Amino acid sequence: xxxxxxxxxxxEKRQPxxxxxxxxxxxxxxxxxxxxxxxxxxxxxxxxxxxxxxxQLYGMGLIGGFCHLYIGQEAVVVxxxxxxxxxxxxxxxxYRCHGHVLESGVEPKTVMAELTGRAPGLCKGKGGSMHFFAxxxxxxxxxxxxxxxxxxxxxxAFAHKYRKDDGVVxxxxxxxxxxxxxxxxxxxxxxxxxxxIVYIIENNRYGMGTAVERASAIADMxxxxxxxxxxxxxxxxxxxxxxxxxxxxxxxxxxGGKGPVLLEMRTYRYRGHSMSDPxxxxxxxxVAKIREKRDPIDHLSKELLSNSKVKxxxxxxxxxxxxAIVAEAADFAQESPEPDPDELxxxxxxxx
Numbered sequence: 001x002x003x004x005x006x007x008x009x010x011x012e013k014r015q016p017x018x019x020x021x022x023x024x025x026x027x028x029x030x031x032x033x034x035x036x037x038x039x040x041x042x043x044x045x046x047x048x049x050x051x052x053x054x055x056q057l058y059g060m061g062l063i064g065g066f067c068h069l070y071i072g073q074e075a076v077v078v079x080x081x082x083x084x085x086x087x088x089x090x091x092x093x094x095y096r097c098h099g100h101v102l103e104s105g106v107e108p109k110t111v112m113a114e115l116t117g118r119a120p121g122l123c124k125g126k127g128g129s130m131h132f133f134a135x136x137x138x139x140x141x142x143x144x145x146x147x148x149x150x151x152x153x154x155x156x157a158f159a160h161k162y163r164k165d166d167g168v169v170x171x172x173x174x175x176x177x178x179x180x181x182x183x184x185x186x187x188x189x190x191x192x193x194x195x196x197i198v199y200i201i202e203n204n205r206y207g208m209g210t211a212v213e214r215a216s217a218i219a220d221m222x223x224x225x226x227x228x229x230x231x232x233x234x235x236x237x238x239x240x241x242x243x244x245x246x247x248x249x250x251x252x253x254x255x256g257g258k259g260p261v262l263l264e265m266r267t268y269r270y271r272g273h274s275m276s277d278p279x280x281x282x283x284x285x286x287v288a289k290i291r292e293k294r295d296p297i298d299h300l301s302k303e304l305l306s307n308s309k310v311k312x313x314x315x316x317x318x319x320x321x322x323x324a325i326v327a328e329a330a331d332f333a334q335e336s337p338e339p340d341p342d343e344l345x346x347x348x349x350x351x352x
Contacts, residue, residue, distance in 0.1 A: 079243025086138025097142025147180030178205020237265030
C-alpha cells in the first residue's frame with residue numbers, strides 16, 4: 001500500500017533541516033585550506049550518518065533487497081571526486097554506491113527515497129540500493145555485476161577520447177573484482193589506446209568474506225596493470241588528503257594523453273559485505289582497532305582541531321546539522337508514495 005503524502009505539519013518540521021543542509025554541506029572548493037578541510041569533513045560525515053540511518057531503515061524492513069554500506073570508506077570517494085569536474089568528467093562504481101551518489105550532489109532525501117523504493121527516488125524507486133544512476137552529474141551508475149565498472153568505465157573513457165572533450169573517467173571497483181577476466185581485458189584496451197581513465201580499486205581487505213591474500217596470487221593490487229604497462233600506486237585510503245593528492249596526479253596524467261593509471265586505495269569497511277553478512281570471518285578486535293586508530297573522519301577531525309583553528313564545538317555543530325539532514329531524508333522517504341504500478345512498463349525499451 002502506498003504511503004500517505006507528507007502532512008503540512010510534517011513539512012513544517014523539516015524546514016530547519018533544509019536550512020541546515022546549506023550550512024553543513026557547502027559546495028566544493030571553498031576559500032583556503034581550512035574551508036577545504038571542513039568541506040571534506042562535512043561530506044564524509046554526511047555519508048557516514050546517511051549510511052547509519054540506512055542500516056536502521058533496513059533493519060526495520062523499509063529497504064528491500066541487498067544493501068551494501070560504505071561506512072569506513074568515506075575518504076576514498078570524497079577525496080577522489082574532489083579532483084574531477086562532472087559532468088565534463090565521468091565516474092562509475094560497483095554496488096556499494098550510496099557514498100558515490102551522495103558525493104555527486106544528489107539530494108540525500110532523493111537518495112533515501114530510492115533506497116526505500118519510493119516514487120521521488122532518483123530512479124523512481126526502481127533501482128534500489130545497487131543501481132543509482134545520474135548521468136547529468138557525470139555518474140554512470142552503481143552496478144551489480146562484479147567487475148563491470150572496469151569495462152564500462154573504459155567505454156566511457158573511449159567516448160571521451162573519441163569526442164575530444166578533454167573528459168576523464170574514474171572507475172571504482174573492489175579488490176574482490178580485480179581478478180575478473182573482463183577487468184584485464186579493459187586494462188589492455190585502455191593502455192593500448194591511451195584512454196583517459198583512472199582505475200580505483202577500493203581494497204577493503206575482504207571480498208565478501210574472503211581475505212584478499214587468500215583470493216589473489218598478487219595481493220598488491222596496484223601491480224595488476226603492470227603487464228599491460230599501466231602505472232600503479234598504493235594509497236592510504238583512510239586519509240582523504242592522501243587520496244586527493246594521488247587521484248589529482250593520476251587525473252592530470254590521464255587527461256594529458258598519457259593513458260590510464262591504477263590506484264589501490266587501502267581502506268576498510270566496518271560493517272559486513274552486505275546487511276545480511278554477520279562478518280564472522282574477522283574478529284571484533286580487528287574492527288575496533290581500525291576504528292580507533294585509522295578512522296578517516298576522526299583522522300581529519302584531529303587535523304582540523306590541531307592545525308586549522310577549528311573548535312570542538314564547531315565539529316559538534318556540523319554533526320548536529322548533518323543528522324538533521326539525514327533525519328529529514330528518512331522522514332521524506334517514509335512519507336513518500338510508492339511508484340505507480342504502471343512504472344513497471346517504463347524505461348524498458350528504447351526505440352532507436
